[in-house]
Amino acid sequence: ESGSVVTTPEVLDQAWLTPVQIGTPGQTLNLDFDSGSSDLWVFSSSTPASQSRGHSVFSPGKSSTAKESPGYTWSITYGDGSSSSGTVYTDVVDVGGLSFPSQAVETANRVSPEFTQETNLDGLLGLGFSTINAVKPTAQNTFFDNIKSDLNQPLWTVDLKHQEPGTYNFGNINSSLHTGEIHYAIVNTRRGFWTFTATSYSVGGAIGGSITGIADTGTTLALLPTAVAKAYYSKVPDALYDNSQGGYVFPCAASLPDFTFTVGGGEITIPGNYINYAPLTPGSKTCFGGIQGNTGIGEVIFGDVALKSAFVVFENSGDTARIGWAKK
Numbered sequence: 001e002s003g004s005v006v007t008t009p010e011v012l013d014q015a016w017l018t019p020v021q022i023g024t025p026g027q028t029l030n031l032d033f034d035s036g037s038s039d040l041w042v043f044s045s046s047t048p049a050s051q052s053r054g055h056s057v058f059s060p061g062k063s064s065t066a067k068e069s070p071g072y073t074w075s076i077t078y079g080d081g082s083s084s085s086g087t088v089y090t091d092v093v094d095v096g097g098l099s100f101p102s103q104a105v106e107t108a109n110r111v112s113p114e115f116t117q118e119t120n121l122d123g124l125l126g127l128g129f130s131t132i133n134a135v136k137p138t139a140q141n142t143f144f145d146n147i148k149s150d151l152n153q154p155l156w157t158v159d160l161k162h163q164e165p166g167t168y169n170f171g172n173i174n175s176s177l178h179t180g181e182i183h184y185a186i187v188n189t190r191r192g193f194w195t196f197t198a199t200s201y202s203v204g205g206a207i208g209g210s211i212t213g214i215a216d217t218g219t220t221l222a223l224l225p226t227a228v229a230k231a232y233y234s235k236v237p238d239a240l241y242d243n244s245q246g247g248y249v250f251p252c253a254a255s256l257p258d259f260t261f262t263v264g265g266g267e268i269t270i271p272g273n274y275i276n277y278a279p280l281t282p283g284s285k286t287c288f289g290g291i292q293g294n295t296g297i298g299e300v301i302f303g304d305v306a307l308k309s310a311f312v313v314f315e316n317s318g319d320t321a322r323i324g325w326a327k328k
């Protein structure tokens with residue numbers, strides 16, 4: 001079988017949210033599909049009202065198929081310092097018509113302010129590898145790992161678009177969603193991420209070396225090796241690294257060069273205008289870059305700024321995992 005669901009960008013393409021039905025009768029929550037983590041967690045009836053105000057919540061008590069997983073807990077802290085934690089149920093989860101009857105649904109007993117203030121986000125649906133699922137004492141499977149054997153092909157695809165709705169597909173490649181050929185690279189799953197290597201990159205004609213990083217639908221920006229970010233902004237007049245902002249900034253009027261990287265023998269280009277991420281504050285004439293260095297992060301992250309420039313295939317046949325990139 002296969003399934004397809006529309007995903008909608010938040011303001012500034014900060015995240016994309018996708019409707020998911022949980023429980024019986026189905027309770028619809030808008031989740032951030034996240035290939036950079038591996039937990040399906042939701043705002044719930046156990047989340048204090050002061051933290052869940054404005055959000056849709058999952059109420060296991062209203063679902064005839066919800067089953068508590070006694071003694072199971074989870075707690076996650078992300079690199080931006082945001083966090084959430086709670087307990088675990090199993091229940092039916094439906095994504096784009098694909099349904100798994102006993103998906104681990106991690107209900108939040110608390111969430112940090114970053115999540116509270118993102119009122120359209122009702123939780124995350126992890127699409128990383130289940131090896132880094134945060135449930136204790138026993139790690140749980142992601143939705144993709146649970147349904148993979150029922151899919152026509154063991155893959156999911158993402159087509160994020162700048163400031164307009166896109167699509168997540170499970171189990172098939174919809175060839176109308178891409179124009180160029182799909183170029184595949186082998187994925188190293190050791191860290192639990194979709195880690196791949198771009199064999200080269202170029203900025204304004206200057207060619208650079210290889211970049212190994214993760215494909216992360218849950219991180220907004222492209223956090224690239226410090227030297228790569230430096231090389232990029234050396235081509236942007238009046239760009240500078242602003243310590244107080246924690247990144248490269250430049251005049252919003254600047255025309256930014258494209259950033260091209262080669263993966264699986266094919267070229268993907270992030271258009272310069274995607275790299276002009278946003279004014280520091282609404283109306284400011286100084287803008288923050290969509291490419292930043294990854295100093296102190298310990299990961300190189302090809303986040304949404306990179307992913308929305310392509311049609312991307314995440315395939316895991318069991319013994320090998322691959323990532324495919326195509327122009328669109």
Ligand SMILES: O=C(CNCCc1c[nH]c2ccccc12)Nc1scc(-c2ccccc2)c1C(=O)NCc1ccccc1
Pocket residue numbers: 015032034035036037078079080082114115118121216218219220296297298299301
């Ligand atoms: O966690 C994810 C994907 N889910 C994000 C969900 C999420 C976290 N706040 C959210 C807020 C709203 C919506 C979703 C999220 N990716 C990875 S892999 C390695 C790191 C990392 C490790 C150490 C240090 C830094 C990053 C991260 C990371 O923390 N990214 C978020 C981020 C955010 C801001 C800046 C850098 C990285």
